[in-house]
Amino acid sequence: MTNVWAVALKELRQIRRDRRTLLILLFIPGFFLFLYGYALNFDIRHVPLAVQDRDQSPESRALAASFVQSTYFDLVAAVTTDAEAVALMDRDDIRALLVVPEDFSRRLKRGEAAEVQVILNGDNANTATTVMGYVNAILADASVRLGPTSSQALVGAAPRIWYNPELRSTLFLVPGLIAYIATITAVVSTALSIVREKELGTMEQVRMAPISTTAFVLGKTLPYLILSQASAMIVIVAAMLLFGLPMRGDWFSLSVVVALFLVGALGTGLLVSTMSDTQQIALQTALLIAFLPTFMLSGFIFPIASMPAPLQYITAIVPARYFLIALRGVVLKGLDLGALWQPLLALVAFAVAVLGLSAVRLARR
Amino acid sequence: MRGRIATLMWKEFLELRQTPRLLALILVAPLLQLTLLGYAATTDVKHVPVVVVDGDRTARSRQLIERFRASPHFEVVAEESAPGGVDRYLETGRAWLAVIVPPGLEAALERGEPANRREVQILADGTDANSSGVALAYASGLIGEFNAGIAAERGGRAPAIDGRVRVWFNPQLESKDFMVPGVLALLLLVITANLSSMAIVRERELGTLEQLNVTPLGRWELILGKLLPYALVGFIDVVLVVALAVYWFEVPFRGDLFTLLVGGIAYLLCTLGLGLFVSTVSSTQQQAMMTATFFFLVPMVYLSGFIFPIENMPRMIQWLTTLIPLRYFLVIVRGVFLKGVGFEVLWPQFAALTTWGVVVLGLAAMRSRKRA
Numbered sequence: 239m240t241n242v243w244a245v246a247l248k249e250l251r252q253i254r255r256d257r258r259t260l261l262i263l264l265f266i267p268g269f270f271l272f273l274y275g276y277a278l279n280f281d282i283r284h285v286p287l288a289v290q291d292r293d294q295s296p297e298s299r300a301l302a303a304s305f306v307q308s309t310y311f312d313l314v315a316a317v318t319t320d321a322e323a324v325a326l327m328d329r330d331d332i333r334a335l336l337v338v339p340e341d342f343s344r345r346l347k348r349g350e351a352a353e354v355q356v357i358l359n360g361d362n363a364n365t366a367t368t369v370m371g372y373v374n375a376i377l378a379d380a381s382v383r384l385g386p387t388s389s390q391a392l393v394g395a396a397p398r399i400w401y402n403p404e405l406r407s408t409l410f411l412v413p414g415l416i417a418y419i420a421t422i423t424a425v426v427s428t429a430l431s432i433v434r435e436k437e438l439g440t441m442e443q444v445r446m447a448p449i450s451t452t453a454f455v456l457g458k459t460l461p462y463l464i465l466s467q468a469s470a471m472i473v474i475v476a477a478m479l480l481f482g483l484p485m486r487g488d489w490f491s492l493s494v495v496v497a498l499f500l501v502g503a504l505g506t507g508l509l510v511s512t513m514s515d516t517q518q519i520a521l522q523t524a525l526l527i528a529f530l531p532t533f534m535l536s537g538f539i540f541p542i543a544s545m546p547a548p549l550q551y552i553t554a555i556v557p558a559r560y561f562l563i564a565l566r567g568v569v570l571k572g573l574d575l576g577a578l579w580q581p582l583l584a585l586v587a588f589a590v591a592v593l594g595l596s597a598v599r600l601a602r603r
Numbered sequence: 604m605r606g607r608i609a610t611l612m613w614k615e616f617l618e619l620r621q622t623p624r625l626l627a628l629i630l631v632a633p634l635l636q637l638t639l640l641g642y643a644a645t646t647d648v649k650h651v652p653v654v655v656v657d658g659d660r661t662a663r664s665r666q667l668i669e670r671f672r673a674s675p676h677f678e679v680v681a682e683e684s685a686p687g688g689v690d691r692y693l694e695t696g697r698a699w700l701a702v703i704v705p706p707g708l709e710a711a712l713e714r715g716e717p718a719n720r721r722e723v724q725i726l727a728d729g730t731d732a733n734s735s736g737v738a739l740a741y742a743s744g745l746i747g748e749f750n751a752g753i754a755a756e757r758g759g760r761a762p763a764i765d766g767r768v769r770v771w772f773n774p775q776l777e778s779k780d781f782m783v784p785g786v787l788a789l790l791l792l793v794i795t796a797n798l799s800s801m802a803i804v805r806e807r808e809l810g811t812l813e814q815l816n817v818t819p820l821g822r823w824e825l826i827l828g829k830l831l832p833y834a835l836v837g838f839i840d841v842v843l844v845v846a847l848a849v850y851w852f853e854v855p856f857r858g859d860l861f862t863l864l865v866g867g868i869a870y871l872l873c874t875l876g877l878g879l880f881v882s883t884v885s886s887t888q889q890q891a892m893m894t895a896t897f898f899f900l901v902p903m904v905y906l907s908g909f910i911f912p913i914e915n916m917p918r919m920i921q922w923l924t925t926l927i928p929l930r931y932f933l934v935i936v937r938g939v940f941l942k943g944v945g946f947e948v949l950w951p952q953f954a955a956l957t958t959w960g961v962v963v964l965g966l967a968a969m970r971s972r973k974r975a
Contacts, residue, residue, distance in 0.1 A: 256890075266897055273905055276917060284914070327771060328948055330934075333914075359771055361941045363645075363778040365912055371740040378747025382754060410732050422897075430889060516622070518801060521892050526632060534639045539910070541734045543678075544649040546642055563696060566730045571694060 241449045245457020249431060253461065267419050267469050274411040275481045282368050288315040288332045290323060295343035297384055301354065302336060304380045310372045323357075333359040334369060346384060409484075412477045413565040414538035416470045416496070417558040420503050423466040425528040426521065428459055428507030433520040436511075451600055459504045466503070470496045474569070486572030494575060495568055498585040499561040503528070505592035512599040532558040560584040607820055611828025615802065619832065633790050633840055634847075640786050641852050644910065645778040648737040652680045654689050654698040661709035667723065667749055671702060676741045686724075693728045700738055701726040712753070780855065783848045784940040785909050788932045790844060791867070792874050793900060795837040799878030800895040801888050802829045803971070808887050826968060830875045837874070841867055848940075857943030866935040869953060872960025873928040879967035903929045928959045 253260060289302045305311045314332060317323045326332045337355040345352040356373050360366040435441040444454060474492070477483040485492075506528050514520035534540065535549065536558035542550055553559050560581035567573040567581075575582065653671055657664050671677045680698055683689055692698035703724040711720040725742050727735040806812040815825060845863075848854045877899060885891035905911065906920065907929035913921055924930050931952040938944045938952075946953065 266901075269902065273902075276920065282912075282915065286914070328942060328944055357771055361781055361937055362912060363781050368737050368740070371737060371744055375740055375744040375747055378744060378751055382747070382750055410730050434889070517889050518892065519622070521896070522632070525896075526635065530635065530639065534643050537731075539733075540644055541648055541731065543651065544645050549639075549643050567694075567696075570730045573694065577694065 241453040242457045242460065245449065245454055246460045249458060249461045252431070253465075266422055267415075267473050270415050270418060271412070271473055271476055271480070274415050275408055275477070282365055282372075283310055284312045285310055285334050285365075285369055286314045286332045287311040287334045287336060288317050288323060288326055289313060290317050290320075290335065290337045292340045293338045293342040297343040297346055298338040300384060301338060301342075301380055304376055304383075305336060308372065308376050310369070310376075327357075327359055330359070333365075334373070408477070408481045409570060410566065411539075412473070412481070412483055413562055413569060414536070416473055416565065417499070417532055417536065417538065417561050419469055419473060420466050420496070420500055421528050421532045421558070423469060424462055424500050424503035425507040425510065426524045427462050427465075428504050429510035429514065429520045429524050430517050431462075432458055432508070432511035433514050433517050437516055455508065455600070459508070462507075463497075463500055463504060466500050467493070467496060470500075483569065485569055487568035487574065491568045491573075491575050491578075492565075495561070495564045495578070495582070495585075498582060498589065499557060502557045502585060502589035502592060505589055505596060508596040509592050509599070512596055531556045535559070536562055538562060555588070557585055557588040560588075608824050608828045608831070611820065611825070612832050615829060615832040619836075630843075632794070633786070633844055636790065637783060637786050637844065637847060637852070640782040641779040644782045648734045648741070649676055650678045651676060651700055651734065651738045651741075652698045653677045653700045653702060654681045654683055654692040655679055656683050656686050656689060656701070656703045658686070658706040659704050659708040663709040663712060664704045666752075667704060667746075668702070670745050670749055671742075674741070674745060676738065689726060693726065696728065696730075699728045699731070699735065700742065702742070779852050780941060781937070783844075783852050783854050784936045785933055787841060787844045787848070788870070788907075788929055788936050789904060789909060790840050791837050791870060791932075792903065792929055794840055795833050795871060795874040796878040796881070796900065797892065797895050798836065799830055799833045799875050800881040800885070800891045802833070803879070803882040804885050804888050804891040822968065822971065826879065826971065830879065833878070834871050834875060837871055838867070854940060856940055858939035858945060862945050862949070863936065863939045866932060866939070866949070866953065866956070869956040869960060870928065870932040870935075872964060873932075873956060876960055876963035876967055877928075879971070880963055883967055883970040903927050906930075907933055909933060925955075928956055931955045931959075 287305060289305075291298050291302060302313065306313050311334065315326060317326065317335075323332075323335050327335065335357040337357070339353060339355075342352045342354065354377070356377075358366050358369055358373070435444060449457075471493075474483070474485070478485055507524070510520055510524045510527065514523055532538065535542075535545075535553045535556045537553070538558065542553050542559070545553070564578045564581040564585070567578050655668050655671065657668055668679070672679050677700070681692060683692075686703050689698070689701035689703070693701060701724075703726070705720070705722065705724070708721055708723070710716075723746065725739065727739055729735050803812070806815060820828070845856075845860075849856050878895065881891055881895045881899065885894055906913075906916075906924045907927050908924070909929065913924055913930070916924070934952050935949050935956075938949055942948075
């Protein structure tokens with residue numbers, strides 16, 4: 239036990255002395271919190287729209303107005319020629335164009351189908367698909383309101399949103415952020431701190447010292463476990479104060495969830511360190527096997543249900559996926575550990591697997 | 604002079620070759636990122652799990668639920684008999700959306716009863732705000748179509764407004780067409796900036812920079828000899844990614860290669876200059892890596908419009924993004940690939956990249972003289 243303490247103390251000193259790394263460890267959570275709190279969101283609103291109104295009737299203006307009133311679109315230009323519209327689209331000044339033909343109101347009044355054209359800039363397919371959904375909803379709605387059937391009894395939709403009624407993306411990105419930060423502090427720092435000893439040749443000294451492998455590993459990882467746990471909690475508290483993140487569950491469940499994920503992350507860091515001889519390779523490997531999957535395959539930003547089937551299977555071995563379910567469950571839904579046994583079990587299984595694997599690799603040397 | 608640079612470049616290549624694992628990473632990383640970004644990076648919402656409660660059990664209500672079943676955006680995973688039954692689906696995440704049809708809907712529709720009697724309730728799990736928002740828009744679109752259907756039955760007419768939505772530049776709305784060209788810009792940044800940031804620091808850390816300083820190499824010779832190998836590595840990655848994008852991912856390439864290559868050179872000025880700059884402000888490789896990755900690369904990736912649209916950001920941050928070279932190169936790459944536009948549209952981006960590159964290279968060169 240004293241050996242573990244001695245190694246941990248040495249590691250803490252090294253962390254404190256390396257100002258830049260310490261700064262990075264502090265800078266990252268702050269930067270991302272700021273980013274996800276203020277800068278990044280997929281809430282697609284204010285899509286710049288141009289209208290080419292060849293009809294100029296009260297009906298055509300009402301149609302254009304229903305686009306603006308939806309708050310999804312901002313009317314930025316009224317164009318008269320196709321060439322004007324093309325130029326605006328090429329320069330990205332507009333991302334949507336509504337073309338109302340000359341006979342729009344006449345056909346509406348006669349009860350015929352009045353055709354309108356909506357052109358979308360599809361270069362960002364993700365946004366465009368969403369915008370297309372909005373367009374169809376607006377047109378279907380306007381069709382009923384402006385058409386001859388406007389006074390009919392039809393089905394109304396009463397949407398209600400649980401857990402996050404304003405659909406603020408911050409509330410769901412912040413839990414993802416914690417997974418991200420934990421990956422950086424736990425996986426990357428652990429891997430680098432062990433590989434550094436190898437690269438600088440001080441590993442030999444450690445090996446000659448009367449310290450068991452277990453004590454060495456524990457001493458190396460404990461400081462990062464504590465640091466990561468602390469920074470995760472700080473991020474949650476900061477998000478509660480700054481962005482109104484609710485904390486609906488209890489803190490004990492939260493700490494357990496975070497700790498289980500961190501043990502797995504430290505195990506991954508250990509595994510990376512057994513595979514690398516230089517810090518350069520350790521960083522690249524960590525980015526590749528821990529950072530990228532956490533970002534891409536955890537459901538953090540991109541919904542897993544929309545991925546092709548083979549990739550969906552791969553996400554099953556990404557621990558961040560289960561961490562996010564558990565974390566969002568505790569923070570936003572107020573669930574307790576019992577209701578989350580499935581993702582928690584997966585986290586435990588992952589931690590045991592990586593720790594076992596790196597123990598085998600460490601023992602072989 | 605040319606001979607000296609060539610020697611230095613050769614030495615740099617030899618060093619790269621001695622770390623085969625790094626070489627493998629340089630080749631594997633692009634492939635992995637392409638696959639992930641090409642296939643996984645879609646924020647579109649498909650197969651949203653839905654639980655339905657049909658309290659009405661009439662032909663009308665079944666018609667409505669059938670629309671959800673038929674839509675590619677939704678997947679009806681369960682049917683419950685009472686509204687209270689949906690709670691546990693939303694809690695555990697087994698369903699993201701619950702559609703609850705009230706009893707007596709068909710009758711209310713026929714008799715024209717007050718609006719609150721013919722309301723279909725849609726409950727959404729808002730924890731994934733983005734997906735829920737999109738799914739809700741799809742759901743209200745479905746109900747709108749359903750209403751249009753009813754109106755048509757009654758009036759015997761087609762829906763009043765016939766919307767024809769056309770999508771330019773990417774008619775099939777493939778997210779890979781958007782992401783894969785972006786990977787090109789990202790990879791060049793990650794590989795060239797990261798590797799070049801370590802090139803000079805490594806010499807300093809190992810103490811061999813002194814030896815280089817006593818050789819008759821000029822400052823620019825040293826910089827060129829150090830940077831050109833990485834420019835070459837970057838170019839190999841460009842060719843690899845463009846070939847894969849066109850032949851494997853079948854991303855349309857509508858512009859001309861020349862514009863793209865000129866843009867690539869301007870962009871390499873920036874990324875290599877950035878790497879060199881990081882090199883001059885770091886004293887160990889670890890510092891250089893961490894500084895390059897976390898102070899420059901990660902913020903740039905997030906704020907460049909690579910994934911998160913710039914137009915969604917607050918005004919202040921949008922100004923900040925004008926400082927990011929990746930942003931301009933992304934516009935060039937996507938413009939050339941998808942829109943087929945050339946210098947006449949993209950000249951502001953070319954100008955911005957070149958200015959950025961010259962400034963950062965100059966800054967780095969100035970600093971490296973003071974340190975060396």
